[in-house]
Amino acid sequence: LQESEERLKEAQAIARIGRWELNFITNALHWSESIYDLFEIDHSEFGASYEAFLGVIHPSDRDRVNHAFTQSLADKTPYEISHRLLMPDGRVKWVVEACRTDYDEHGNPLRSIGIVQDITERKQAEMDLQAQRDMLETIFENSPFIMMLVDQNMRVKRINRVGADFAGKLKEEILDLLCGEVVRCINSSGGLGCGKNAVCGECLVRTQVVHTLKTGDTILDAQGKFAVVRGSQELMLDMLVSTARVKVADLDFVLVTMSDITERKQAAAALSESEANFRLLVETAPEAIFIQTRGFFTYLNSTALKLFQAGSAEELIGRPLTDRIHPDYHDVARDRSRILNEEKQPVPAMEQIYLRMDGSPVPVEVSAVPFKYQGDNGALVFPRDITIRKKAEVALRESEERHRRIVEASSDAFLLRSGGMVIYANPAALKLFRANHPGDLIGKQYLGLVHPDDRALSAQRVQKNIDENWIASPREHRILALDGQVVNVESTGVPVKYRDETQIFGVFRDITERKRDEQEKEKLEAQLRQAQKMEAIGTLAGGIAHDFNNILSVVIGNAEILEFTTPRGDSSREGLGQILAASQRAKQLVRQILAFSRHGKQEKILIDPKPIVKETLEFLRASLPASIQLQHYLEPASGKIMGDPTQLQQVLMNLCTNAGHAMEKDGGCLQIKLSNTAVTEEDARFDPEVEPGGYVKLTVSDTGHGMEPSVLQRIFDPYFTTKEPGKGTGLGLSVVHGIVKSHGGMIKVYSEVGKGTTFTVLLPRAEGFEKAEEKPLQPMPMGTExxxxxxxxxxxxxxxxxxxxxxxxxxxxxxxxxxxxxxxxxxxxxxxxxxxxxxxxxxxxxxxxxxxxxxxxxxxxxxxxxxxxxxxxxxxxxxxxxxxxxxxxxxxxxxxxxxxxxxxxxxxxx
CATH class of the missing domain: 3.40.50.2300 (Response regulator)
Structure with a gap:
């Protein structure tokens, strides 16, 4: 028995088969020795249970194996399954496993007996074979050529995607068709062709298929013409045909490969014709042209022979190119040859010196492009004789040098412009445009250096310079220096011809100081005139207000006396109240006039403008139409001022009312801003109306119709208005001007027609003032003096x-x-x-x-x-x-x- 068991173990080891037994009562799992070897597990490392067995199965197969075993128990049927084992070192083995289970009289499992066989080598062979099949299938299906498997009767048994596309049919529709029907041979119709027509004997495909079937010879790339049908057209195609005999299921077939080379043949013919035309063009070209390959002359046209003064091409063909290049340019020529031959890139035109056959130098300008000639990589070279040009350049340089010295010594700025671009600037121009060196100006567009408001006229004058060869008369305008500063200049432009191109020679003189003096004088004169006018009108308004105050004094005083002496509840007190209310409105009107003339009493107290602005905004929201959007931005720390609250509200109301009138037709946006700002000593230097210091800034902007400059000059004049009769007195802005001035402030206005208007009011910010405490109103004091x-x-x-x-x-x-x-x-x-x-x-x-x-x-x-x-x-x-x-x-x-x-x-x- 022992000898029999030993023989069984040897047989199992040779066959790589193991036996196992699982006892359901004890849950003990017994493995034969060969299973331990097959699983590569030591006896001491195995728990001898079903769960331990599952642990050595590949994780991806574990559920499948467990399901097969448990399902066999449920069905009480044997099972067989192949799966993978995961070895401790990461290797994978394939096994096939079979199992049957014994049951007791009640149907309960007693034990399962199974075998395991190592099938790794067989599985690997199957996978290798499948991979090879997949590769061949991929090659067959993705080949760029037509590939067909043809039997002895010229019928197609298999075809790839390209072939099906060529046939214009689905693969399933092609099977068992004649080969000629697939390629749409003109002789294959009605089931004929492929040996059934008289012309089939000359068919290259049929001839090769028959020969390959008989002899087994493989024929590659045989070329022939095929008459095929494309739609309603009959075409003659050039095709390459290859055939090889293959065995499938012990039957002989021929693999036919076909490639349409019609376009390639046509391209070759066109190339041949093009080369002939190219040679004719090069031979008759007036420019010198030669071809070099590997650094040697291989072709020269007649003009190139004249350039080198060679009697015939044979004197140069086969000779090194460096023989005809001046030694000073050998390194350059070698570097350019490397770019042409290795990098396959053209080289730009470059001046060099060639040597004629007698050794005399000739200046040339040389360019070249990569060129394949007679199968060799080379270059097509274009040398141009520039002897005459070089002499002219020398003469021109001498002339330019003389003129350059004159221009560079001038105190006036000179700019030479070509195509609108600066190409030269003298030292005075560098100073004028605040440039550090010529490169800062050269290459810039001239009109980009002109002030935007002056560009249109400058462009017209430049165009006239060019079109009419017109020498421009001196003109004043503004330029933009490179640092952004605006410079006033007086300039003229002179057209000059250079290389068949009209260039403009511009002369500039800085007149900034002169313009500044003129503008300052005009500004001071305008301010003086305005001050005198406002003073005269203010005196007149003050006199009128004085007389009106006397009238109001009588009205208000008598009304107060009557009110004071009339008992409460008397019906006449209502009329007295209306008289006093109307008198108070008249009193405010007089205060407006006096504010304009700056003769009124101003009760200046420390006030925060924000509450006044907010109160005014509430009134404006109720009075403005819905078509006008009201926006406000009140800076939290805008500051306080010493002023009259009533007058400040009057300023804001007047400005906002005017803004509303400007937008009442089309609507728009009214924006009010209150902020804190400061005027520096530098700022004040450019605006004599304002002193340096801190200010509260009030801005009122609208998007209305805007104002013309002529209107802006008069908006603060009394009784000046642009409104229709009955809609404005013309006092609003003049009163605003008077109030702002009486507060030590200033008012500025900016307006653009069609875009809107912005008023900016600056009021001195109060520093170090405390707001007086408000006291309750006491009874009027009396006396007997x-x-x-x-x-x-x-x-x-x-x-x-x-x-x-x-x-x-x-x-x-x-x-x-x-x-x-x-x-x-x-x-x-x-x-x-x-x-x-x-x-x-x-x-x-x-x-x-x-x-x-x-x-x-x-x-x-x-x-x-x-x-x-x-x-x-x-x-x-x-x-x-x-x-x-x-x-x-x-x-x-x-x-x-x-x-x-x-x-x-x-x-x-x-």
């Missing part, structure tokens, strides 16, 4: 008596300053306070005050005025005047002023 009231208008004098009397004071009035002075002189201690108008006939209120204080120093005096050129609040306070009241005076103002004048310690002078 005696007051002397003087006004040259009887109505105003009576009004003053009524208002002050209503406050409890004893009042004497005078309408003449002379009479008032006499009354005071007669009894200076009688009066506790003097209130006098400023502008009166015979004597001004200021002079009256002086004379009264001469009589009684320290006498409390209040000065009333609509406006005054002679004095302001500060000067009045300095000479002892206690208060300064602006007309029209309301009861609250006069009540507060009287008490503070009589009791100066209550507060500072108002």
């Amino acid at each position: 005696t007051i002397l009231f003087i006004d040259d208008e009887k109505a105003l004098a009576d009004l003053g008596r009524q208002m002050l009397g209503g406050l409890g004071y004893q009042v004497e009035i005078r309408t003449s300053p002379i009479e008032a002075l006499e009354a005071f002189r007669a009894s200076p201690q009688k009066f506790d306070l003097v209130i006098t108008d400023m502008t009166m006939p015979q004597m001004s209120g200021l002079n009256l005050a002086r004379k009264i204080m001469e009589i009684r120093p320290g006498m409390p005096i209040i000065l009333c005025t609509g406006f005054s050129e002679q004095i302001n609040e500060h000067a009045a306070g300095a000479m002892g005047i206690r208060a300064f009241l602006y007309k029209p005076v309301v009861m609250r103002d006069i009540a507060d002023a009287v008490r503070k004048a009589l009791n100066p310690n209550m507060s500072d002078m108002q």
Whole structure:
């Protein structure tokens, strides 16, 4: 038995077969010795279980093997499966495995017995064979030629894709067709051809197939003509045909390979014709042409022979090219030959010196292109005799040198231009255009150096220079230096001919200083005229406002007295309220006029413009039409100013109202910006209207119709308007101008027709001011003192008596300053306070005050005025005047002023 077992082991080892047994009761797996060898596993490393067995199976096959085993148990049938094993070193083995299972009487598995055989070599042979088949299939299908497998009856059994495309049929439609039918032979129709027609005996394909079948000989690239049908046309094609005998399933077939070379043949014929034409062209060319291969002359045309002064081509053909090149150019010639022969790149024209047959030099300009000649790589060379040109260049250089010295010594700038491009610039031009060296200017387009606003006229003059050979008269214009600076110049252009091309010789002189002086003079003169005009109109407006203030004083004063004395609930109080409201609007109008003339009282306090701008924006949103978009950008830290809030709002409203009018027809965008800015000393140097320092910047922009320059010059003039009659007074912008100037600021405007207008207002930023604390409104103060009231208008004098009397004071009035002075002189201690108008006939209120204080120093005096050129609040306070009241005076103002004048310690002078 032992001997029998040993023999079994030997047989299993030789056959590479192993036996295994799995006990389902104990889950023990027993392997024969040969399985351990086949799996290349040591006994000690194997767990002897089904799970351990699955662990040595290739991961990709593990599920498949497990499923086959478990399915056989479920079906109670044996199974056989081939799969891979993964060796510890990464190698893969193929095995085939068979198994059957024994069951008890209840159908439960008792044990499975199986065998494993190593089939790695057989599997590898199968895969190699399949790979070889796949490769042959790929070659057959992807060949660029027609490939067919033909039987002894000339019928096609297999054809590749190119063949099917040539036949214009599907592969399935071609099988068992005659070979002639596939290639659409003109003699194959109705099942004939391929030996069934009389002409088939001359068919190259049939002849080769028959010969190859009989002899087994392989025939390669036999060439012949074939008459085929293409659509409705009959064509004669040139074809290459190859045949080889192959065995398939012990049957002989012929592999037929066909290639259409018709186009190649036609191309060869065309090439031959082209070469003949080329030779004729080269032979008769007036330019010298020769061919060199490997550095030797191989062909020269007749003009090249003349260049070298050779009697015949035989004197040069076969000789080294370097024999006819000056030694100084040998290295250059060798380098260019390398580029032609190795890199297959043309070489550009280059000046060299060739040597004639007698050794004399001849200057030439040589270019060459790679060229294959008689099967050798070489070059087609084009040398041109430039002897005459070189002599002319020498003469021209001498002439140019003389003129160059003159031009470079000139203090005027010279530019030579060709095709609009600068090709020369003298030292003075480098200085004018702020260039460091000529290369900064040379190559630039001249018109690109001209200011954009002057380019159109410059282009016209340049074109006239060229077209009419016109010498331009001197003209002033602007250029752009390379550093971006604008330079004013006076220039002229002279056309000159050079190499059949018209070039422009431009002469430039810097007149920047002269233009700057002229512009400064014009600007100062315009400012002076504007200031004088505004001053004259302001004086007129101030006078009108003064008279109007007197009228308003009577209206407002009497209305306040009536309101003060009329009981609450009386129906007349409503009418009095309307009178006072209308009077207040009139008062604001007078303030506008005085603001324009800069004679009005300005109550300047520390204000933040942002809330004023926001309040104005709310009003604008309600008043502007929906077609106008309102945008605003308010910088958080825009700064504060010392100013009048009402006037600042008036400025913004006027500017925004004008912007709205500019866009009311087509709509647009109104943009308001508030920001913080600064004017440096350098900025102020170019704008005498503004002082250096910090400013709050207000910008109002619209996208309306814009304004012409002629309109821009007059927009701040009083009563000037572009609106229709009844739609504008012409005072808005003049008032804005007056308010801005009275705040120590400036206003600028920029406008483009069709694009819109931008107003920029700069107001000095307040530094170091604290906002005064607001106090609640107190009852009007009253008193019993005696007051002397003087006004040259009887109505105003009576009004003053009524208002002050209503406050409890004893009042004497005078309408003449002379009479008032006499009354005071007669009894200076009688009066506790003097209130006098400023502008009166015979004597001004200021002079009256002086004379009264001469009589009684320290006498409390209040000065009333609509406006005054002679004095302001500060000067009045300095000479002892206690208060300064602006007309029209309301009861609250006069009540507060009287008490503070009589009791100066209550507060500072108002």
